[in-house]
Amino acid sequence: MEDIIARMQDEKNGIPIRTVKSFLSKIPSVFSGSDIVQWMQKNLNIEDQVEALHLGTLMAAHGYFFPISDHVLTLKEDGTFYRFQTPYFWPSNCWEPENTDYAVYLCKRTMQNKARLELADLCAESLARLQRAFARKWEFIFMQAEAQAKVDKKRDKIERKILDSQERAFWDVHRPVPGCVNTTEADIKKSSRMKQPHKTRKSVYGLQNDIRSHSPTHTVTPEVKEPTEDELHDQIQHCQEQLDRHRLKMSKVAESLLSFAEQYLEYDPFFTTPEPSNPWISDDVTSWELEACKEAGQQRVKRWAFCFDEVMKDPVGREQFLKFLESEFSSENLRFWLAVQELKKRPIREVPTRVQEIWEEFLAPGAPSAINVDSRSYDKTTQNIKDPGRYAFQDAQEHIYKLMKSDSYSRFIRSSAYQELLQAKKKKSKNLF
Template sequence: MFYHDLYLLLGHVHTTPNRYRLQIQEMQRVEWPTEEMGSQPCKVQPWGAHTAPRGVDAPYIWLIRAVFLYKMAEGSREQAAPGSTDSEEDSPNMIVYRKIEDIVTRIQDEKAGGVSIRTVKSFLSKIPSVVSGADIVQWLMKNLNIEDPAEAIHLGSLIAANGYIFPISDHVLTLKDDGTLYRFQSPYFWPSNCWEPENTDYAIYLCKRTMQNKARLELADYEAENLARLQRAFARKWEFIFMQAEAQVKIDRKKDKAERKILDSQERAFWDVHRPVPGCVNTTEMDIRKCRREKNPHRVKKSVYGVPDDGQSQPSPVHVSSQPARKPTREDVQKEISFLNIQLDRHCMKVSKVADSLMSYTEQFMEYDPLASVVEPSNPWISDDATFWDMDACKDPNQQRVKKWGFSLEEALKDPAGRDMFLKFLESEFSSENPGKIFWLAVQDLKRRPLQEVASRAQEIWQEFLAEGAPSSINLDSHSYERTSHNLKDPGRYSYEDAQEHIFKLMKSDSYARFLRSNIYQDLLLARKKPPADPEQGRRTSLEKFTRSVGKSLTGKRLTGLMQSS
């Protein structure tokens, strides 16, 4: 906007009379400041109406200042980015912008089934080129195969947040499924044009709005605060900013009223994207990781398995070394062979198997997930039902807890009731793995001990389970025993990690399978599955028995009396 208007001003220079062209030539001989105004004291002070150079008329001071600002801006841009190209593909978000622009283009194409853009008549005024939010949501659901209205509203809000559509009466860029009126942004202001507006441009825009006495152009509270802050920051060159705002206002007044309304709203939406309302997300900010990838696109990419993934493409000529590549030595080949052998030993799973494992795990724990299914009893923090607390305080586990012990040994040992039941089973069998179970619990307790008690407790566990003549010795392989003894030179919470893992594998392969088949677990599981007996049914059965016995006795007495009478 700033440079566009300067081009318009420069167009007036070539149409001025000859005497003003001579004045501009005189202006070129003036000692111009080379630094940006305000950064350092300049040799030539900023001009006012009474401080113009000799031979320059005061009425055209604003034009000369505009040319001066344009020259300074062009010089600063060339110094900031020497040799840089204005490529549209520099932005990491360009792929997203292209997809959004394709959707917006389809929405605006009325011939291909797009949304109809109309002029809405209100009291004593007309609102040109608008659509309703409900029309946009319906189009998104119909043409993008979206079934949920919330998803369509979310997609429309993302499009609005990037500035492609905007409400005509609100600074917050979001989409609503109602009669709120929206307008499409001009392609000139699209983010794909790689806009990077400076604070000077923002100050000119705010200053221009203060000059126009219209209710729709009044500054919001946060904009007024930004204007005051910018005025303090650019105090030394505020006269130039004010002059540029005046020039833009004069150009805008020559435009048609309807066109001016549309352009004002589009410019406001542009700044709502690049200088958003406090509390809104700035969608123009670049992800630092994307920016680093853009600055170094030829960086070698690492694969999942640790092997450099150079791909099939050839490296850039800029990064090709001028020195010839040396032949690999014998040591290099041996290192590569050993590295490839290590990669062959890696445990790799297919994606299909991983997906099947995740699906089976999800289905197995479905009834225990309150987000996936309705868990009984209900959560006492959500409802007023305290049944969950009563069941948790009960010593006897419910059916869900008992059933969960059969999923894995980890689930059985995670539950205190499951640990006690598993230990009870090992004691009933006089199993040799009973000390291993006690050792596993002791190591778990060691991990939760205070740091000052860890060293002494680690030595106690060694003397009880692993030392020579230990009262509760456990069976360990030589590798785990050596690693554990080496770790005890500097005892810590995880000194027995290898030994604990070995004991866990032994219990999982032998004792846990027998525990699931034992009468202790099966009786407990079946007892929880049986429905409780109905006490009313028991009473009815007893009453029926009593009635039947009384009836039999009365029948017997009647038969005896009849026989005696006969």
């Protein structure tokens, strides 16, 4: 951003800075918001006006230039006048102004009898709050503000007007009005920390440490107590638990998301025109007719190979999967899962009877279609059927789902039945669901 500002301030190719005459006064060293946008589009190869406004707003929010008559640091493409900030107040100087500095600034503003320097309601409230917080040291703060005001009076009138606006803009960055972006929270000093690893706080007005130590935000550091042996063991255990936590690198997450998007690209109507067309948009009802029939198109069959969920949420997919399991004489798992799903939709008065029927068919000793569940799920289900409800078989259902996903599904996708189904649909049509 500072490189762009340096180019903006270039005498030959920069933004033209001028003095504007107004009623009974002059406004020195200003330029308009439209000047900034036009310069960015011309010199930064920005074609979109919205992008130029966004970049300019970011630079204004960091305080590199500011509106001369507004506390809200944003860029508008109109005749609003702006002024460049002096490099002394740039964020790259790693400012961390204290509340005492802000108190000196507000106090100094009250000493200057200028209408343009009158405190806004928010600033007046801040001054009153700081005056209460620094009641014991307020005399010293007042003396500092008075000394600063005397120095300012010795400056040229135009120079004083420019410096006053730049100082106000500095505090608009570090003490923004409610509703504005606080760029200091984003830690814009990261790039400078590597160059200044031993950076310390510094005062804007050169206040001594004795006054700043009484800041309401400053607390005395307590004495560090040596950790006990038990506390050290707890810390070690906590660190080991953190090491064992499953974490994914952002690169792997992004790669997975890209792979998912590419896999489902042809099924996304935002990117690929659906064939047949959407019946809600066009008058073609072919899509509804295909969905109603029991035969699945090539795209629909191909989608079953993506994951087990695609098979289970497709009625035709479940039917074909059931036929495959019946051919292997292992359909009881899927029939149990479907029965439990159907149970959840039953009227409450029919639930107890249906729970007992499912139990006797799949889980009771000597059941005709016994399923293989682990002991934990079986014990939990045994407890649940004493008070039968729609979710009495939840644990057993989840266990069976995982078994089918890890074993039966992979065999179904590799089976000749699925391959024949896929090839048959390819021959029939390439564009049916």
